[in-house]
Amino acid sequence: MAEYKGVMTYCEIAEGSLPSISREVAGFGRKLADDLGEELCAVLVGSDVGNLAQDAIGLGADTVYVVDDPLLKEYQTDAYLSVMEKVVRKMMPRILILGQTSVGRDLAPMLAFRLDTTATLDCVGLAIDPGTKLLLQTKPVFGGNAQATFTSDFCPQIVTVRDKLMPPPEPDASKQGEVITLDAGLDPAAIRASLLKRVTENEGGVRLEDASIIVSGGRGIGSAEGFDQLQELAALLKGAVGASRPACDNRWLAPNRQVGITGKIVNPDLYIAIALSGSIQHLSGCAQSKSIIAINKDPEAPIFNYADFGVVGDWKKVLPAFRDKLKELLPG
């Protein structure tokens, strides 16, 4: 174990820049590296991504490893897995942190098993145990009904962190660091599963994860047409529409509208929860909203234990009146 050293972050890239989650991961990485008194390095994997190395340094990395190859233009499990396996075997970080994103969820466990160890996904707390120097990996279990803290004696200790846990660090443009380019050396035989196409489902408007107001509906909405009414309210408030899992499973909305532990983590200023019961798995994804309003016909629905304001009633009657009154009250 002695030969493993330092903290490594996997810097996910989205649309040619470092998304918020990568900056948050950098913040966690810097803190842990400082606590260990060791270096922080960042890994950038993609095509034409070298220009982002300085950004990663500004966010705290001492060293940035860039793996640049046209074959890495889009995330593909086998290619990225093979690259990350090489980078980790070569650099031997004590800790590797990824974001709990579609990529992190896919890549982290496979990489861990390839390196003959295991990972902890969806961490909400990371700290160094002052005695053992091991990484304390805290994650919700039982849908969020409990929080477990794990350690592992095997290196690298691999984790993904949930997004929106803390604000990303302010970039420091004057920070110095080293940029090292590594060869992807991809063996075509290593790529078994192939990506045939990627389809973006964005109904326009504000992205759920960026919205400051979210109007979310559940099973009780009952149909795609029902969600049109939520869409209308969201448009009025310049917010986004979200949903519980059953609403997405029924295809009343696209799956990427799902809020919760297996959907998206959101923290808007206002979360309006309509005809959803407030299961722990759903609340884990939205309980950090500044304010929550609930409309539900069942006075015993758990969502009322988390809401600031609530109306007990049929949403089909409550919502239109709520919307019309808001229209009256809102400027413009």
Add this chain to the structure above:
Amino acid sequence: MRIIVCIKQVPDPQASSSGTKVDPEAMRVIVPQGTPPVMSPYDENALEAAIRIKDAHGARVTVISAGRNLAKPVLRKSLASGADELVLLEDAAFEKLDSYATAHLLVAAIREIGEYDLILCGRQAADTDAGQVGSGIAEILKIPCITAASKVELSDGKVLVERVVSDGFEVIEAPMPALVTASSEIGDLRYPKLKDLQAAQKMPITVRGAQALGIDAAGLKRVNLVRLAEPPRRKTECRIIGGETPEEAGANLALKVKEAKLL
């Protein structure tokens, strides 16, 4: 065509969504009394995907479940739903295994079965929420892995999968054998007919213990649980807004929202 589906037994997550407590001393989660054991929901989605492939192309579907004190009537529901064979890995040593040990244990059983074209698992279990066993099995067996599938089909001897990603979905093709982890968009497990449920209770099943498998599962653990705590809860006092009619309550809510400057 041979399909293996790995299914975990968990306390019903719907019945234990609220009222679940933590015993920090014993580092144990205590689900409300009377919470029934069920097949973990995403594993049910995996089974549904397997049975659909069986319906379309013909296949032999084997379900494997590992644990301690397994509720056989619950797991036999897989047979009633259309699985052909149920293999239980049951041993006192198979309790509280981590993802690493569980994946190795399941691989030991899969290797005993020997032949497989497709392995299906749920994307994450409803109790540990770990999300790793499927990926682990694939890596140990050195077969391709596609996670979070919303659709699984066969085409020209390959598996064709749609998988959910944050801004939409991807279509992925892989040669078999392959492993796919299922997401809920696949659809709920079909409801078995009463007569199939009754017949399933009488079907023979295979039970294997640690010794028979020649595996020291507990010795394979890679992580230690060092603390279990109640989660921080959002503290609120919900103010219920009323009115003579639901419409009036809705309008009053708008007034309140404005007054509290939530917008």
